[in-house]
Amino acid sequence: MKGVQLFLVASAFLAFAWSLASASDPSPLQDFCVAINDTKDGVFVNGKFCQDPKLAKAEDFFYSGLNIPRNTSNPLGSTVTQVNVAQILGLNTLGISLARIDYAPYGGLNPPHTHPRASEILVVLEGTLYVGFVTSNPENRLITKVLYPGDVFVFPVGLIHFQLNIGKTNAVAFAGLSSQNPGVITIAKAVFGSNPPINPDVLTKAFQLDKNIVTSLQSRFWWDNN
Known part of the structure; x- marks a missing residue:
């Protein structure tokens, strides 16, 4: 029951946080967009072509199963479950997405990476995480924090960041991102x-x-x- 309550609190928090922010994504939503003259062969136009709104259905705005623990038995000891426009077509043009990150006990790592098109706000549901990001040149200052259940941390857009499980149990965090397609490097x-x-x-x-x-x-x- 405690886990369910925390999950609901985290979900409400992320919804509230992103409702206060204006939609991001004023820039390209993919690495590049090669122009074409004949739109019948097109797939992406800085995102996706839009469906006739009269054809929209509930399933276009729905995703299920984010409550299910993921397998972390891999060399990194972590698994990221993305929920972006690829999973929820209704996210197109809305400038937001979500992710669940599962970490194996002591040492589960979401390795240093960047999101070229999004800032990230992370909330810890279970476990203890050592997190941080590095500022841009020339300072390259490392900013870190140890997070516990209920704690929140923000990673600015484009900066290298990471999370490491330093606890003896599994850890779980949810992240909201300011893009329908944040990208990961x-x-x-x-x-x-x-x-x-x-x-x-x-x-x-x-x-x-x-x-x-x-x-x-x-x-x-x-x-x-x-």
């Missing part, structure tokens, strides 16, 4: 797991590492927890 995966690989000479100099270390990192499988 996981730093390690993007840099060392790009396809095709970045020239090792670039990474050797950028990270000031031995080239053998760089090629070793590039040869690994970088897990995606989304």
Whole structure:
């Protein structure tokens, strides 16, 4: 019962918080949009084409199952369940989305990443999380906090941030994001797991590492927890 009550409180909080904010997404909703002359072949126009509102139904604004714990038995010890415009078509043009993050006991990590198109507000439902973000150049200041159930933390748009479960039990958090399609760039995966690989000479100099270390990192499988 306690978990259900906390879930309802968290849901109400996120709804209230985003009702106070104006819709985001004034910028592109995907990495790029190649223009076409014939719209019959089009899929995206800074989002999605809009359906005739007369055809809208309840299912267009509905998603179920966010209360179900996710499997965290992966190398990162975390799983992110996204609820964006891909899952709820009715989110199109509304500038908001949601995510559930599950963390394995002590060490479950949502690794350093950015959302290029959204700020994030995180509320902890269960467990103890060490969270933080890094400010932009030249300061690159690390701002961190330990969060407990009921605590809330904000990650500004575009900044590298992370969450680590430092407790002995599972942890669960919910995040609201100011975009229908926030995007995720996981730093390690993007840099060392790009396809095709970045020239090792670039990474050797950028990270000031031995080239053998760089090629070793590039040869690994970088897990995606989304």
